[in-house]
Structures are given as C-alpha cells and as structure tokens.
Amino acid sequence: MTGSVEMASLRKSILAFALLAAMVLAGFQPLPGVVRLLSAAPTSSEQDGIDLINASSVGDLARVKALLAAKADVSVTSLNGSTALGYASRFGYLDVVRALLAAKAKVDAQGGDGCTALTYASEFGHLDVVRALLAANANVNARNSGGSTALMEASQFRQPDVVRALLAAKADVNAKDRRGDTALFVASGQRDDLKVVQALLAASADVNAKNEDGWTALFHASLFGRLGAVRALLAASADVNAKTTRDGITALIVASQENHFDVVQALIAAKADVNANSVTLGTSLIQASARGHLEVVRVLLAAKADVNAKGLTRTTASTAVSIIRYLNGARGLRGANTDVNANSVLGETALMPCVAIRSPGGGAGLARRERRCQRNKFHWGNGVDASVGVRPP
Numbered sequence: 001m002t003g004s005v006e007m008a009s010l011r012k013s014i015l016a017f018a019l020l021a022a023m024v025l026a027g028f029q030p031l032p033g034v035v036r037l038l039s040a041a042p043t044s045s046e047q048d049g050i051d052l053i054n055a056s057s058v059g060d061l062a063r064v065k066a067l068l069a070a071k072a073d074v075s076v077t078s079l080n081g082s083t084a085l086g087y088a089s090r091f092g093y094l095d096v097v098r099a100l101l102a103a104k105a106k107v108d109a110q111g112g113d114g115c116t117a118l119t120y121a122s123e124f125g126h127l128d129v130v131r132a133l134l135a136a137n138a139n140v141n142a143r144n145s146g147g148s149t150a151l152m153e154a155s156q157f158r159q160p161d162v163v164r165a166l167l168a169a170k171a172d173v174n175a176k177d178r179r180g181d182t183a184l185f186v187a188s189g190q191r192d193d194l195k196v197v198q199a200l201l202a203a204s205a206d207v208n209a210k211n212e213d214g215w216t217a218l219f220h221a222s223l224f225g226r227l228g229a230v231r232a233l234l235a236a237s238a239d240v241n242a243k244t245t246r247d248g249i250t251a252l253i254v255a256s257q258e259n260h261f262d263v264v265q266a267l268i269a270a271k272a273d274v275n276a277n278s279v280t281l282g283t284s285l286i287q288a289s290a291r292g293h294l295e296v297v298r299v300l301l302a303a304k305a306d307v308n309a310k311g312l313t314r315t316t317a318s319t320a321v322s323i324i325r326y327l328n329g330a331r332g333l334r335g336a337n338t339d340v341n342a343n344s345v346l347g348e349t350a351l352m353p354c355v356a357i358r359s360p361g362g363g364a365g366l367a368r369r370e371r372r373c374q375r376n377k378f379h380w381g382n383g384v385d386a387s388v389g390v391r392p393p
Contacts, residue, residue, distance in 0.1 A: 049076025049084075056084035056100065059093035064100070074105040081112030089117035089133065092126035097133070107138045114144035122150035122166065125159040130166070140171045147177035155183040160195035173203045180211030188217040192228035207236045214245030222251035222267065225260035230267070240270045249278040256284035256300065259293040264300070274305040283309045 052072040055063035064084075068074070077083055085105040088096040097117070101107065108116050118138040121129040130150075134140065141149055151171040154162040163183075167173060176182055184205040187196040201207065210216055218238040221229035230251075234240065243250055252272040255263040264284075268274065277283050285305040288296040301307065 049073035052076065052084045053078050053082075053087060056093065056096050057087035057091065059088070059091065059096055061093070061095050061099065064096050068099060068103045074100060074103050075109070077109075077111075081110070083109045083111075083117075085109065085117045086111050086115070086120055089126065089129050090120035090124060092121070092124065092129055094126075094128045094132060097129050101132065101136045107133060107136045108142055110142070110144075114146070116142045116144075116150075118142065119144055119148075119150045119153055122159065122162050123153040123157050125154070125157065125162055127159075127161050127165060130162050134165070134169045140166055140169045141175060143175075143177075147179075149175050149177075149183075151175070152177060152181070152183045152186055155187040155196050155200065156190065158187075158190055158193045158196055160193070160199055163196050163199050167199065167203045173200060173205045174209060176209070176211070180209075180213075182206065182209050182211075182217070184217045185209065185211060185215070185220055188221040188226060188229045188233065189224050190226070192226050194228045194232055197229050197232050201232065201236050207233055207238045208242060210242070210245070212245075214243065216242045216251075218242065219244070219249075219251045219254065222255040222260065222263050223258065225255070225258060225263055227260075227262045227266065230263050234266065234270045240267055240272045241276060243276070243278070247279045247281070248276070249281055250276045250284075252276065253278055253281055253284045253287060256293065256296050257281065257287035257291065259288070259291065259296060261293075261295050261299070264296050268299065268303045274300055274303045275309055277309060285309065 049072050052064060052067045052074065053076065055067060074084060078087075082090075083105065085097065085100045085107070086109065088100060107118075110116055111120075115123075116138065118130065118133045118140065119142065121133060140151075143149055149171065151163065151166045151173065152175070154166060173184075174182055182205065184197065184200045184207065187200060190196070207218075208216055216238065218230065218233045218240065219242065221233060240252075241250055250272065252264065252267045252274065253276065255267060274284055281287055283305065285297065285300045285307065286309070288300060
C-alpha cells in the first residue's frame with residue numbers, strides 16, 4: 001500500500017512542477033502554495049480508491065468490501081488508466097466484479113488502451129465475468145484504441161465460449177478495427193481451433209470481407225497454413241480467387257509460397273486459378289519453384305499451371321529456380337515442356353546464373369561459373385541456348 005501512496009504523491013509532484021515550469025516560461029510569478037497544493041498527499045477517498053485497485057487486482061474480496069463500505073472512490077484509475085473493475089475483470093475475480101458493480105462502478109470505463117472491463121474479460125476467457133458485465137448492460141461493441149471489440153479479442157485469443165456469449169448479446173460480427181480486420185479474419189489466422197471460426201460463420205460473418213490491404217479471411221488462413229479454417233471458409237462460399245488490393249495476390253499464391261501443401265490441394269480442389277498472376281509475386285508456380293517446394297510444384301503442374309507464365313519482371317518458373325538455385329524445383333519442372341530459354345526483363349534465363357554472374361576473381365570466378373553452367377545443363381538438358389538473354393556488361 002505504501003508504494004501506491006508514494007506513486008500517487010509522485011504523480012501529483014510531477015504535475016505541480018510541470019505547472020510551475022509553464023508559469024515561469026510564460027513570465028508569471030507562481031502563486032504561493034500552488035506547488036504545495038498540487039503535490040499534497042492523496043485525499044482519504046483517493047487513497048481508499050488506490051487501495052481498492054490493489055485489492056481488486058489480487059482478488060481480495062474482504063478488503064474490497066471493507067473499502068467499499070468506507071465509501072472508496074470506485075472511479076479512481078491507476079497510472080495506466082484502468083479502474084478496479086478493469087483489473088478484477090482482467091484477472092477473472094467474479095465476486096469482486098459483482099461487488100464493484102453493486103457499488104455503481106462504471107461498467108464501460110476505458111483504460112489507457114481504450115479497453116473496457118468487458119474487453120479484458122473477453123480476451124482472457126473469463127466467461128462468468130463476461131456474463132456478469134453483460135447483465136450490467138456493458139456495451140458489447142465498445143472499441144479500444146485500435147478499433148478492436150470484445151468479440152475480436154475473444155476471437156483472436158481463441159475463446160469460443162466467450163465468442164458465443166458475445167454473439168448472443170448482439171455483438172457486431174462484422175465490425176472492423178482500424179486496419180479493417182474482422183473477428184473472422186483474426187480467428188482464421190490462429191491455430192486450427194475451428195470452434196471460433198464456426199461460431200462466427202454460424203452468426204453470418206461476412207466470409208469475403210476485406211481489410212485495407214484487400215486480405216480476406218481465406219487469404220489469412222492460407223498464408224498461415226490453417227487447413228481446417230480454409231476448408232470451413234470454402235464451405236461457406238469464400239471467394240477462392242479473391243485478390244489483394246495493390247498486388248493482386250491470391251490465397252493460392254501465398255499458400256504455394258509458404259509450402260502449405262494440403263492448403264494448396266484444398267484451394268485447387270475449390271477451383272482456384274492456378275495461373276493467377278500477381279504484380280509482385282508472379283504466379284503460384286513461380287513462387288513454389290523459386291523456393292524449391294517440389295511437391296507443391298508437382299501438384300500445380302498436375303492442375304495445368306502454365307510453366308512458361310511470366311511475372312512482372314517476365315521471370316518464369318524456370319528462371320526463378322536457377323536464380324534462387326533451388327534445384328529440387330528444377331527437377332520438378334524438367335520434362336514439363338518448360339521454355340528453358342525464356343528470359344526475364346533483366347535478361348535472365350534458366351542458364352543465366354552460370355553465365356551472367358561476374359566475379360573479380362579471374363580464373364577462379366570463371367571456373368565457378370563453368371561448374372554452375374554444367375550443373376544447369378544437367379538439370380535442363382542440352383537444349384539450353386547459352387547465348388540467350390545475356391546482356392552486354
């Protein structure tokens with residue numbers, strides 16, 4: 001308790017000296033007693049309020065009741081702006097929450113981060129506390145400083161029972177935070193606990209809602225390889241070919257890039273466009289090839305991916321393989337009617353790395369290039385034109 005009193009006194013002292021400095025800088029003579037008045041110790045009511053916060057944060061119900069009987073100020077906040085009710089809700093002390101609510105604590109008081117008691121209780125999965133706050137008419141759609149609601153927090157931290165309780169209390173299932181993310185979006189990127197995703201879909205969550213970057217829940221789930229979420233979203237008619245706003249990237253492209261083989265298969269089965277071409281990443285095949293994801297390369301080729309499609313820099317899957325030097329990918333492409341002489345806007349071909357890499361090392365550098373050239377010829381065959389695509393130095 002002594003530490004709390006000292007902290008309160010320190011806070012008032014800081015305010016006093018700030019006011020004193022402002023008056024001096026403005027050319028005013030401070031009135032006598034101003035500093036003494038502002039830096040005085042907390043009043044009895046304030047001190048009881050500070051003690052109430054401390055007791056609430058550790059679940060000391062007897063102490064809370066005693067302080068409330070002594071008319072402690074339930075609206076006093078800690079340095080981070082949280083009230084006693086906020087702390088009790090965060091840590092799940094149901095009896096303390098009930099006592100504070102009976103003492104007329106403001107149920108929707110916000111902390112420094114904009115979170116209410118309901119937000120805290122939802123994030124940490126304290127279902128009984130959530131129900132008590134809702135019964136006290138807590139605003140189920142209150143937002144924190146990032147625009148997130150209690151439903152979004154519960155969804156992100158995989159609290160299915162809390163999600164259901166909030167939805168039953170008319171939480172806005174399609175509310176968006178400042179980035180445009182919805183509860184379904186954040187839930188889809190979490191580990192495959194499908195209870196939250198299923199609860200949100202059952203409540204008519206917009207399966208194709210996009211955030212400010214044009215990402216959908218399906219894109220998010222595909223990026224992180226959440227196969228269960230991908231299947232649930234596809235079953236709910238998610239747009240398998242939705243593209244991001246600026247780059248035109250699809251779920252299949254990022255799943256191929258990240259080597260999420262099962263997700264790639266699920267997306268292809270849902271008729272994903274295997275030849276969708278994004279501005280920055282090119283096609284799914286280019287990404288899988290560049291990173292040596294052999295099994296993904298094979299399944300894309302089996303789905304009729306265009307082996308000679310070119311990305312923004314006119315890079316094909318074959319040149320991507322050689323440039324990045326992942327030869328497993330090259331083995332997957334070999335024999336798939338690959339144009340090994342296709343060149344990018346930089347003049348790169350599948351053979352290019354063995355010819356165009358210049359080294360100041362003289363003969364040693366030349367020997368390295370020749371070895372790389374022979375290696376690429378081995379993988380691509382003798383039909384490689386070593387003169388194609390090489391620009392003058």
